[in-house]
Amino acid sequence: MANPLKQFEIQPIVPLHIGNIDVSYTNSSLWMTIGVVVSIVMLTIAVRPHALIPGRLQMASEMLYDFIASMIRENMGPKGRKFFPLIFTLFVVVMMGNSLGLLPFSFTYTSHIIVTVALALMIFAMVIVLGLIKHGLHFFTLFVPPSTPMWLLPLIFTLELVSFFVRPVTLSVRLFANMMAGHIVLKVFAAFSVSALALGTAGWIAGLVPMLFNSILIGFELLIAYLQAYVFAVLSCIYLKDALELEH
Amino acid sequence: MLKAPHLILTAGLVSLLPASFALAAPEAAEHAAEHGSGGLPQFDVTWFPSQIFWLAIMYAILYVFFSRKTLPALSSTIENRRNQVESDMEEAERMSSEAQKVQADYESHLAATRQQATDQALSVENEIKEKSLAQAAAFRERSEKEMEKLEKSLSKAKSEAMKDIESIVTQITGDVVKKLSNLDVKEAEIKKVVNNVSGEIADKKAA
Numbered sequence: 429m430a431n432p433l434k435q436f437e438i439q440p441i442v443p444l445h446i447g448n449i450d451v452s453y454t455n456s457s458l459w460m461t462i463g464v465v466v467s468i469v470m471l472t473i474a475v476r477p478h479a480l481i482p483g484r485l486q487m488a489s490e491m492l493y494d495f496i497a498s499m500i501r502e503n504m505g506p507k508g509r510k511f512f513p514l515i516f517t518l519f520v521v522v523m524m525g526n527s528l529g530l531l532p533f534s535f536t537y538t539s540h541i542i543v544t545v546a547l548a549l550m551i552f553a554m555v556i557v558l559g560l561i562k563h564g565l566h567f568f569t570l571f572v573p574p575s576t577p578m579w580l581l582p583l584i585f586t587l588e589l590v591s592f593f594v595r596p597v598t599l600s601v602r603l604f605a606n607m608m609a610g611h612i613v614l615k616v617f618a619a620f621s622v623s624a625l626a627l628g629t630a631g632w633i634a635g636l637v638p639m640l641f642n643s644i645l646i647g648f649e650l651l652i653a654y655l656q657a658y659v660f661a662v663l664s665c666i667y668l669k670d671a672l673e674l675e676h
Numbered sequence: 677m678l679k680a681p682h683l684i685l686t687a688g689l690v691s692l693l694p695a696s697f698a699l700a701a702p703e704a705a706e707h708a709a710e711h712g713s714g715g716l717p718q719f720d721v722t723w724f725p726s727q728i729f730w731l732a733i734m735y736a737i738l739y740v741f742f743s744r745k746t747l748p749a750l751s752s753t754i755e756n757r758r759n760q761v762e763s764d765m766e767e768a769e770r771m772s773s774e775a776q777k778v779q780a781d782y783e784s785h786l787a788a789t790r791q792q793a794t795d796q797a798l799s800v801e802n803e804i805k806e807k808s809l810a811q812a813a814a815f816r817e818r819s820e821k822e823m824e825k826l827e828k829s830l831s832k833a834k835s836e837a838m839k840d841i842e843s844i845v846t847q848i849t850g851d852v853v854k855k856l857s858n859l860d861v862k863e864a865e866i867k868k869v870v871n872n873v874s875g876e877i878a879d880k881k882a883a
C-alpha cells in the first residue's frame with residue numbers, strides 16, 4: 429500500500445541557496461506559483477470586462493470581493509477598510525492552497541505547518557506591532573477586562589495572556605490539521621481501491637466502494653477547503669480588530 | 677489603494693522568519709535524521725526556510741497585484757454600477773413624477789373641457805329655447821291678430837246679412853200681404869211688425 433504521507437514530501441526542483449540558508453524552489457513553491465498564476469489570470473480575465481451587467485466570471489469575482497468586504501465590515505467595522513487587500517490576499521492564498529491540493533498529483537502547501545504558522549505569525553505580529561503603534565502601552569489593557577475584581581486580576585491576566593499567545597497556534601494548527609487529515613483520508617481510500625484491484629474480478633467490484641466513498645469525500649473536502657480559508661480569514665479579521673480598537 | 681506600510685510590514689515579518697528557523701535548523705536537522713523517513717514530512721525542518729521564503733514572495737506578488745490592479749478595478753466596477761443604478765433610479769423617479777404631472781394636467785384639462793362643453797351645450801339649449809319661445813309668441817300674436825280681423829269681418833258680414841234678411845223679410849211680408857189681402861200696407865209698418873216678431877222669436881230663444 430502506498431504511503432499516504434508521501435504526498436506531503438517536498439522535492440527540490442531548483443536548488444537555491446542564500447548564504448547558508450537553503451531556499452530551493454520546491455514542488456511546494458511550484459504549487460504556490462501555480463496558485464498565484466491561476467488566481468491572477470482568473471481574476472484578471474474576470475475583472476477585465478468591467479461590465480455593468482456582469483458575466484459569470486465577473487460575477488464570481490464580484491461575489492468574492494463582496495464576500496471579503498462584508499467579512500471585514502462585520503468583523504472590523506469601517507476602520508478595517510485598509511486591511512482589505514491583506515485579508516483578500518490571505519483568503520486567496522489559503523483558498524488556492526486548499527483547493528489546488530485536491531487535484532491529483534498536486535501538492536497542498538497549506539497542509540504544511542510551516543506555511544500556516546508563517547501566515548498566522550504574520551497576522552499575530554501585525555496585531556502586536558499595530559496595537560503598540562496605535563495604543564502604546566495602553567495596548568496591554570487588552571489582557572485586563574474592565575470591571576475585573578482586584579483579587580481575580582492575576583488569574584484573568586494570565587488567562588488572557590495565554591489565550592492571546594495561543595491564537596497563532598490554534599489558527600495555524602487548525603488549517604494544517606484539517607488539510608493534512610483530509611488528504612490522508614483521501615489517499616487511504618484511494619489506496620484501498622487500488623489494492624483491491626489486485627484481487628481479480630471481485631476486487632474490481634469491491635474496489636468501487638472506496639472509490640465511490642472518495643467521490644463523496646472530494647465534495648466534502650471542497651467544502652472544508654473553502655470553510656478553512658473562510659475561518660482563517662475571519663479569525664485574522666477578529667484578531668486584527670484588537671489592534672484597531674481595545675474593546676475592554 | 678496600496679497601503680505601503682502594510683506591504684513592508686508583511687514582507688518584512690515573513691522574511692524575518694527564515695532567519696529564526698535557520699538558527700534552529702542544525703539542531704532540528706539532527707532530530708529529523710533520528711526519525712528517518714518515518715515522521716511526518718511536515719516536520720522536516722530542512723525545507724522550512726525555503727517554504728517561508730517562497731510563501732513570502734508569492735504573498736507579496738499577490739498582495740501587490742491585487743491591491744494595484746484587481747481590487748481597484750473591482751471596486752470601480754461595483755461603484756460604477758451603483759452610480760448607474762442610482763442615477764437610473766433618480767431618472768425613473770423624475771420621469772414618474774413628470775408623468776404624474778402630465779396626468780394631473782390632462783385631468784384638469786379634461787375637466788375644464790368637459791365644463792366648457794357642458795356650458796356650451798347649456799347655452800345652445802337656452803338659445804334654442806328662447807328662440808322657439810319668441811317664435812311661438814310671435815306666431816300667437818300674429819294668429820290672434822288675424823283671428824281678430826277674421827272675427828271682425830265675420831261679424832260685419834253677419835250684421836250685413838241680418839240687415840239684408842230684414843229687408844228681404846219686409847219685402848216678402850209686404851208681397852205676401854198684398855197678394856193675400858190686396859192691402860197696400862206701408863213699408864214702415866211692415867218693418868215694425870217684423871221687428872216685433874223677430875224680437876219675440878229672439879225672446880223665446882233666449883228663454
